[in-house]
Amino acid sequence: MCGIFAMTSHIDKSVMNEVLDSMKHRGPDEGKEVPLEKFHLGHQRLSIIGLEDGIQPIHNQDESKWIVCNGEIYNYPKLKQKLEASDVSFLTESDSESALKIYEQYGVEGIKQLDGMFAFFIADEKNNTFVAARDTLGIKPLYYGIDTDGNYIFSSELKTLYLVTKDVHEFPAGHYYTPETGFVCYRRIESPSITEEKVEEAYTSIIHEQLTNAVEKRLLADVEVGVLLSGGLDSSLIAAIAAKLNKSDKPVKSFCVGSEGSVDLKRARDVAEAIGTEHYEYVYTPDELIEAIPKVIYALESYEPSLVRSALPNYFVSKLASQHVKVILSGEGADELFAGYDYMKKFDTTETLNDEIIRVINTLHNINLQRADRMSMAHSLELRVPFLDLDLIQDALEIPANLKLHTEEQMEKTILRKSFNNMLPEHVLWRKKEEFSEGSGALDILENYANEHINDQEFKQLQKEASIELRSKQEALYFKYFKQYYPEQSIFDTIGKWATA
Template structure:
């Protein structure tokens, strides 16, 4: 995992260096800059594959093409075998990308299986190619500087070093000098699969196991986040089949449900388990740093980000890569409010909507909190083949029966891997299971009066702050950023009601 920064139109290394300094946490192992009169490309590297080679920006054999890239390509070894006409100087996935681009130009993205934000510069034609992965697992922002240059960076904090024109590079899109933005990926809607339950479960099992196996590939230690909920527990159980020893990590306040259930799962699947118990004082201490890294004041994100911050810090003492359970709730109907959908087709549309917007919600939280501690987060549920298969499953298998059991089909799969108490455990958001949300809500209530909230709930640009908790986080966010430049485009969770209380 890495951090990108650059400016198109100038060879100003000093500005790009300032941008890189802001996101040093994304890649503390190596740093590099390439510049000519037309462009400056900067990169901070976190070494995961080929630890001793592959410093970026990286060039092709004759130096015509230059690449900076953030992410992991899981099929890079297969792609490399097909690139027979190229001389490789590293064993990295990044070098595979640049040679693939030489062969296929912008169509290279259709052959890449992974998560990525990448920039390729053609020094002969003076053109640029930029791409972001299908779901936006890896972040990328862009904007125009006051001089009219096109700037980009992995995080808002880096981009605001050179401009307040903040735009998110859309997921599933490419950008070229010739054609501007072009969409290359949409969530597929294949005909729904109405086969019997056993066949559906087997198809899901094959795809999810393949996804987890791919995400265990690394030249550094790999572990799993383990909340004791269905999603992370299933990922941990599958990973434990293929990697031993496997480290697992859990956090929460003393006596929280997540800590208790994570111990059950760790013992059942045989991981080396680690946990950290935090207090209200710990939460208060890290909250500004959490919001700084998160770049959001959305209450749902901040609540879960605090716990993710602590578990990422814990994991960083043992591993450099972690697998997480994000995406299962969106693909399989895990949120309680989804039970209100009586029409299965409207439920399917809502699942697609929240999946398309994961880049602004849970994926943003996981990326920022893991990167804050210089570790890489991987999300097996969001493999494109798992996603395609999930949206072929009829919605009645996701929220099922008179009791409307959420993620029913995933629970049936999990029966093959986990104890019954975990499989049929009631859904709890990460912030609730860890005991974090109650504490944060109490802190916000003590910091923001009713009068202050009523007076300041509407910003000058029309943005409405929906709760005292959100206002508290907003005030912290303003310490670090020109918030007006991006708050209207900031992701906000659909799994909260209007009062920001968990449904």
């Protein structure tokens, strides 16, 4: 996990120092800039794979092509083996180099071969061109802009991009960009054509296998990997699978936060004891929660209230985890994939439900995934999301709606629960879903604070200043902080919104 910067021109050393400093939280281990003939590249590294020689930018043998990459290429061992069999030489042990070599061998078509979460920029000096790309779901962030001289700039966060240009846009997930082609969608999630339904046991077997594979894939690292554990179904399953796959002589570390007496803390302890993790927790006070709001909004680059509410506990748990590990697994994406939201009941055919699941998954890049990335990276922690594995998504979309949907007779995500019978205690496996911020005790604290500190007159004034409707005093409070950090109008097009505040 890293922070990247790339530009099709050059900036002064002093500006580049500001650029690198603005990304240091994303990669405190190493920082480097390389001014090339036609490009200027910058990188801040959090070393996860190839610890000794993975500093970026990485170049090819004749230094005609260079890459800056953020994220992880999970299938890099297979790609490397395949390329080396064709006499391709690697200069490092970094997974990021595999993306550069794939581009060298196959051009932009090779991007389809990458399995991972990534955002990268490849400078092709020899051919006077470049390619920028972002993973299928937008798990890793990427933004771009054009300065007043027509130069392209790319970066991992908006705060970095604004140091160089006021023209900012989110790079679309599942796309690559070259000057010759413009934006090209190289992969999208599509609903499978289901010819015949299987028996329920066949689906539970596939889910069990694919989620286990997804977790195993994301345990790939040269550093210790931990788990976020709220005590709910999704995080508990990921933690239990990781604990089962653990090959170390030390137990997997798990992490939870909450306010005094919050249910998350109690439930997480219960699960940790059952699966045998080395468990850590932190109890934050109401004052700490309130004091963190401005820091969270600055890091989050959004004021969307649902996002901020869930980001606050994420901020604290990331801070806690970063004191013990460099990589963390999360249960993000299970509700979307397995129809865990109550409103999805109205999509009662497999076709309409899949359309909605795909729509929601494709919106995660600037809501839940943005929150997960920014809060973990605020503490130099890499967060991985097994439930959003592409193979698992495709298999889950083949499950008929009647096996997924929440009904009076069937709890939400029943098919997922049945897929892991006996892996968790029964009372955990069949526990009802709660919002993270609700279970962690944050919801009431935030609501009361907003109502106390934004009076009706200020609410009306903030409403006038906003280019969009502010739907609650809580949203108005977050907007007030947000405008202090990000006054530029162009940022509003990058903000993802939930239907309700």
